[in-house]
Amino acid sequence: MRNTATRVRLTAVVAAAASIAVLAGCSSSGHSGSSASASSCEPAKGKVTLQYWNTVPGMDKVVALWNKQNPDIQVQTKNISNDQYGTISNALKAGTAPDLAQVGYDELPNLRTQNAFVDASACSAATAAKSQFVPWTWSQASFGGTGVFAFPQDTGPMALYVRSDIFKQHGLTPPKTWDEYAADAQKLHAADPGLTMTFFDPNNAEWFNGLLWQNSAQMYSYSGNEWHVTVASDQSKQVADYWQKLIDAKLVRTDLANGSTQMYAAYQKNQIASYVGAAWGYSMFRDNLPSQAGKWSIVPMPTWGGNSASGDWGGSTVAFMKGSKHLYESVKFNTWLNTDPQALALENSLGGLYPAATAGLKLPALSQGVPYYNNEKIFDVFADSSRNIDTNFAWGPTQKTVNLSLQDAMAKAAAGSGTLTGALSTAQSTALKSMKDLAIPAAAGK
Amino acid sequence: MTAVTVTETRAKRVVAAPRAPRRRLSGGGVGAGTIIAFLTPFFLPFVLFYLVPVGYAIWQSFRVVRRNGGQYGTSYTTFGGFDQYSQVLHNHEFWSSIGRIGLFGIVQVPVMLFVALVMALLLDTPLLKVKSFFRIAAFMPYAVPGVIAAIMWSYLYSPQLSPVVDILKHLGLQPNFLGPGAVLWSAANVSTWLWTGYNMLIMFSALQAIPQELYEAAKLDGAGNWTIAWRIKVPIIAPSIVLTTVFSIIGTLQLYAEPAVLRQISSNISSTFTPNMLAYAVASGNNYQQAAAISVVIALITFVLSFGFMRLTSKKAGL
Incomplete structure (x- = not known):
């Protein structure tokens, strides 16, 4: 009996020791990473298997094509759309990160502060790829410097989707500037109180950021060894004030979430006349509102006083992850994946990706008229938009936290307490606080 | 000595x-x-x-x-010592989420448990026929996963899609189940729908364990059904009621699924609506240390409240 008690106690001790070992294992990983210095770019001897994590539907088929053509560089894909950044962050902590992973432009700085990437500029093929991508995408993937941490994959250049039939019915032509857009919104709503120009989704900071980007709002910059946070800049406030006026005058709705069933229902019932969207959105309307075929057109974004600048909403890169032992092969596959016309065509048809590669913009599928949109060459509009996106725009290292804070404050503003400009100030202080929490040196800019 | x-x-x-x-x-x-x-x-x-x-x-x-x-x-x-804890305790968002959930619990838990108790008592009377049907029917929502239930209800709340909203509009009402003031109670309604049957079943099985002789004795003493229910059954199953209350307090403090789903269609649910949602939001911003501190504080509050409630009621409930 006594013996038993001792043994039970012993097992408890062993279990406790094991748990401490686990804890220790977890803690040590935090120290292991060194800053992203250029790694060597030696081709491996013999067969190599790469891991590639992504969220793109149909990507397994694209990779299968590569695997067939490249028996010595086999790629395994894993779909992590369930919890993209949670999966990546956990893998980084556990030291099991893949060779390549899909990372959105706005999450690049955040992951870089977690030492997630390896600089592939040691491979000449990586630096040479620069000329193959739309300029703003490369500046995002290289953090505006000489390093190469990711290759751009897809983009979301913005444009205005209009119900041309509703516009025609009310004697309107697609607006060229945001002022005209507001004036048209007024006319539509006055003519039919059940009709609004568009909706403002307060829970979609990514979309709103695209609008800020269009107005050359610089949210972050870096100099003197610290980040300068200018989330609530004059350019940002101009955009916020504009939408605040539309909300106050009830010219836009605030009760719809982008992409929700409710949103499609409102469009289906002809309650909304336009949609401020991105390139990847073209299939959303085509697939969810088949009965409105031929009623939609896509025109360039309304501009701020004739300045042709546009904005981007969404899109991703394929990043070179720290710990990869096969940088040479990773660069090779990544180059093919994001510049080869055959790969780009598959990604576009299966995953709906709008390419970041300049060659991709000339794909046959992206040069033809689209039946749903009256056979208009809608992708010409998006290609123009992509060319007009500010290359200096930079995301912050705690972008997700800032986005959540901005959304919460914008939702309050939409519900009548506070303003969108106030929401920008909230986001500004959240940015500073969240960076301080993670020991990232930051100060309010300008 | x-x-x-x-x-x-x-x-x-x-x-x-x-x-x-x-x-x-x-x-x-x-x-x-x-x-x-x-x-x-x-x-x-x-x-x-x-x-x-x-x-x-x-x-x-x-x-x-x-x-x-x-x-x-x-x-x-x-x-860092208690640095993270001091930040949590000074976090305005944290306390407003606790306040929100407190309000939720003070209203939702008594309502739910009262309905569960009445249903359990009704099931236990000889007056009710087809008992097994009612028992299953009342328990059924519990078999639906919380997320699915919340999605289902979100369709009933949505002004674009809901037949309920349509009918109410025809009656001249302007319901807004997802508005800033109403959305907390819409979430509470989903929780109540989900958990009432479960709580009812716990109470009902306690009722089943009461020996019939007690009722006979009570009847001989002139007690009617009403008196038997409130004077005999309820006091005897008090421990079960305490148990369900403790479960409900814990469940309330951990509320996540219902508001997180409703957030998809209502911007009036913020990312920090409940303490658990706040912890998740902080963790997704890579501040795992602070998220851990939030979780520990939530756990401590849960501990204090549930054990506090048990202590408070243990004598009366005969535990």
């Missing part, structure tokens, strides 16, 4: 009592190996999936992130 005697007797009793079973134990050949074999399936997962994560969270909550140089730098964690 008395104290010593008491201790001695107690000691004797302790020594004397287990003697017989002990012999039987060793005689039957139940060795240490058997005990370990039986305990391991419990203890191993318990340690791995309960003690270790809890220990890890507590350990994390005492760490802070530091960074070595540069725009992106290299991060590491170091001991």
